[in-house]
Amino acid sequence: MEYALSVSNVKKIYGTGVEALKGVSLEIRSGDFFALLGPNGAGKSTLIGIVSGLVNKSEGNVKIFGIDIDKNFPLARTQIGLVPQEFNFSIFETPLQILRWQAGYYGISGKSSSKRSEELLEKLDLWDKRNEQSRTLSGGMKRRLLIARSLIHQPKLLILDEPTAGVDIEIRRSMWEFLKDINSSGTTIILTTHYLEEAENLCKNIAIISKGIVVENTSIKELLSRTQRETLILDVLAYKSLPPSSSDGFQFKSLDSNTIEVVFDNRNDLGKLFAELGRYNITVKSLRNKTNRLEELFVDLVAKGNGR
Numbered sequence: 001m002e003y004a005l006s007v008s009n010v011k012k013i014y015g016t017g018v019e020a021l022k023g024v025s026l027e028i029r030s031g032d033f034f035a036l037l038g039p040n041g042a043g044k045s046t047l048i049g050i051v052s053g054l055v056n057k058s059e060g061n062v063k064i065f066g067i068d069i070d071k072n073f074p075l076a077r078t079q080i081g082l083v084p085q086e087f088n089f090s091i092f093e094t095p096l097q098i099l100r101w102q103a104g105y106y107g108i109s110g111k112s113s114s115k116r117s118e119e120l121l122e123k124l125d126l127w128d129k130r131n132e133q134s135r136t137l138s139g140g141m142k143r144r145l146l147i148a149r150s151l152i153h154q155p156k157l158l159i160l161d162e163p164t165a166g167v168d169i170e171i172r173r174s175m176w177e178f179l180k181d182i183n184s185s186g187t188t189i190i191l192t193t194h195y196l197e198e199a200e201n202l203c204k205n206i207a208i209i210s211k212g213i214v215v216e217n218t219s220i221k222e223l224l225s226r227t228q229r230e231t232l233i234l235d236v237l238a239y240k241s242l243p244p245s246s247s248d249g250f251q252f253k254s255l256d257s258n259t260i261e262v263v264f265d266n267r268n269d270l271g272k273l274f275a276e277l278g279r280y281n282i283t284v285k286s287l288r289n290k291t292n293r294l295e296e297l298f299v300d301l302v303a304k305g306n307g308r
Contacts, residue, residue, distance in 0.1 A: 002030040002065065004157045004188035005051065010060030012046050012212075020046040022212040023060070028190065028205070030065070030156075033183045035199035035220070036192045038209035044192050045085075047209070048161055052082045065156060078106065081150035081158045085165065087142050091135035095126050095145050098134065099152050106153040113152075120148040123178065140171035147175070157188045164195065176202060200224070230266040230289065235259060237283040243276045250276060 005028040012021040021043045028034045038044045049055030051062055053073055062069045067076040089098050096117055103113035121127045124144040129137060134145065143163060150158060160179075164172045172195075179202060183189050193199055199206065199220070206223060208216040216223065235258060242252045242260065249268050253261040260282070262273065277284060 003027050003063070004030045004032065004065060005190070006061075006063040006066075007047070007051070008061045010047065010050060010062060011058045012043075012050065012055065013058045020212055021050075021057075024209070024212070024214055026207055026214065026217065028188065030188055031183075031186060032205055033179075033189045033203045034191065035203035035206040036190055036209065037196070037199060037206060038192075041211075042209045043212040044209055045161065048082075048159055048190075048192065052080055052159060053077055078153065079156045081153070081155035083146045083150045083158070083160045083163050085162045087146065089134060089145070089149065092133055094131050094133060095121060095137075095148070096130040098145065098149055102149045102152045108153060116152055116154075117148075120151055124148050125174070140167045143167055143171075144175065147178075151182070155187070157190070158182070159190045161192050162194065163191070164193065164198065172198070230264060232262045232264075232287050232289060233259065234262060234277075234284050235286045236277075237285065239280065239282045241280060242282075243280050 005026065007024055007026040010021055010024045011019070013019050024043070024047060036044055036047070046055055050057045051064070051069075053069070064076040064079050067079065069076045093101070099117040099120065100110075100113050103116065108116065118127070121130050124147060126141060126144055126148065129141060134142065137145065143165075147160075147163065164175055167175070176198070179189060179191075189202075191199065191203060203220055205219050206216070207214055233255070238257050239260075242254055243250070245251045245253075249265055250273055251263040253263075255261055264273065274284065
């Protein structure tokens with residue numbers, strides 16, 4: 001089995017004595033869409049920095065598609081595209097110039113560079129802005145430009161560090177579709193995000209880091225299967241009375257004359273819920289989850305990792 005990234009017992013101790021990573025080990029399969037989550041200061045950015053060559057590790061081994069970064073980092077680096085949190089391009093250059101400069105860094109010829117730049121700018125809806133100074137771009141456009149730049153050399157592994165931070169929901173959703181497309185085409189993606197809905201919608205597997213150690217490493221599907229209780233918010237037509245609490249395993253709470261909260265075991269049949277509401281002449285207009293399921297698990301796992 002080919003691994004896009006293999007991290008074995010990686011540690012990082014800064015000169016101040018801070019131990020950012022305490023022996024992290026991970027294996028990410030080729031073609032995966034992988035979520036790397038953790039609270040601020042957990043060690044995510046340090047690990048990404050080590051993999052991408054921006055931070056020197058203290059101990060351990062890292063291989064990218066089987067290439068040991070200690071033995072041949074220049075070759076390993078060509079396999080990676082990195083989308084950082086911060087905008088780190090010249091705001092006085094145009095998107096086209098930024099992509100061509102990046103292509104030149106990887107030795108891509110002028111003709112190939114132009115073709116690849118055009119493809120990416122069109123796919124990311126930036127073609128109309130190709131000759132505008134980047135300082136004039138919106139925040140969402142700048143995020144998309146970072147993604148385009150990271151893909152100019154067609155890397156096999158794309159690392160996204162908070163790629164949709166500060167981006168409105170419409171642009172975020174369009175970026176999700178683009179990332180799904182390139183992942184389905186074979187590009188391995190590692191995503192760090194504070195939007196847990198994003199991880200749940202995009203990723204197949206997940207690792208959670210807390211205080212420099214991996215506290216969970218599994219599939220999204222397996223992790224979500226651990227949730228037993230779920231809370232729904234129901235928008236309903238005005239009603240006179242609620243079913244009794246715990247009726248058929250459902251607990252009902254009135255929030256106002258048009259809103260009901262229901263807590264239940266998620267293995268229960270929702271048909272029973274609607275049947276019970278029907279007996280009390282309650283008509284449901286819409287429903288939504290009160291909280292993201294992954295968010296609840298994340299908080300619990302981080303708390304355990306912190307020894308609380």
